[in-house]
Amino acid sequence: MTAPTRILLADDHALVRQGLRLILDAEPDLVVVAEAADGAEAVDAAGADEVDLAILDIAMPRLTGIQAAREISQRAPRIHILMLSMYDNEQYFFESLKAGASGYVLKSVADRDLIEACRASMRGEPFLYPGAVTALIRDYLQRTRRAPGCRTGS
Numbered sequence: 141m142t143a144p145t146r147i148l149l150a151d152d153h154a155l156v157r158q159g160l161r162l163i164l165d166a167e168p169d170l171v172v173v174a175e176a177a178d179g180a181e182a183v184d185a186a187g188a189d190e191v192d193l194a195i196l197d198i199a200m201p202r203l204t205g206i207q208a209a210r211e212i213s214q215r216a217p218r219i220h221i222l223m224l225s226m227y228d229n230e231q232y233f234f235e236s237l238k239a240g241a242s243g244y245v246l247k248s249v250a251d252r253d254l255i256e257a258c259r260a261s262m263r264g265e266p267f268l269y270p271g272a273v274t275a276l277i278r279d280y281l282q283r284t285r286r287a288p289g290c291r292t293g294s
Contacts, residue, residue, distance in 0.1 A: 142169075144168065144169050144170055144171045145169060145170050145171070145192045145193050145258060145262050146171060146173040146190050146191055146192045146193070147164060147170060147171065147172045147173060147174075147191070147192070147193045147194075147195060147258070148172075148173070148174040148175070148176065148182060148185050148186055148191045148193070148194040148195065148219075149161060149164070149172050149174070149175050149176070149195050150175070150176035150177075150178070150179065150181070150182035150185075150194065150195065150196045150197060150200065150205070150208065151177075151197040151200070151224065152177050152178055152197060152199075152200045152201055153197075154177070156197075156247070157175050157177075160172075160195070160224075160250065160254065161175070163250070163251060163254060163255065164254070164255070164258070167255055169259070170255070170258055173190050173191065174188065174190070174191060177200075178200045178201045178202040178203065179196070179200045179201070179202050179203025179204055179205060179207055179208035180202040180203050180208070181202075182194060182196055182200075182203070182205075182208045182212070183203065183208050183211045183212060183215070186212045186215070186216050186219055187215065187216065191216075191219055192218075192219065192220065192262065193219065193220045193221070193222065193258060193261060193262060194208075194209070194212055194219055194220070194221045194222070195221075195222045195224055195245075195254075195258070196208050196209055196212075196221060196222070196223055196224065196241075197223075197224050197225070198223055198224065198225035198226075198227060198232055198236070199225070199226075199227075205223055205224070205225075205236075206223070206232070206235050206236055206239045207239075209221050209223065209236065209239035209240050209241050210239040210240060212240070213239060213240030217240075220242055220261040220262060221239075221240050221241045221242060221261075222241060222242065222243045222244070222245060222254075222257050222258065222261055222267065223236040223241045223243065223244045223245070224245050224247060224250065224254075225244065225245070225246060225247060226246070226247045226248065228246060232244075242260075242261045242264075242265075242266050242267065243257045243260065243261050243266055243267030243268065244267070244268060245257045245267065253267070
């Protein structure tokens, strides 16, 4: 049997961290080994060799989740990153991907999606909430319509 995925959980609300920890620790293949109350603490905690996956809230003090993701990606590229957000926002979604996250989970459905997002990330697969797929398609279509030599509206 393989070792469980070791998780760093970062959110500035202790109650949210406690709830998410209950969900994650109930799974035999997932274990929360570190917690952080802000982005700077998350970056520090990710420096330890005991973290496989960082779950970062988008909106945190000192460093945002996106800033922390960028730092963690640079300092410890082996750590997989998931963003956790209450915002169904394309800009945050795309910024998260640019910062190194492999997934974006909405807090409103975290009880349903977080476990699968963790597993997908550890398999090297992206995890996108349903609205994100629409955003990706819209972005792709906009870029291809602007590309040189592309014809639209035939």
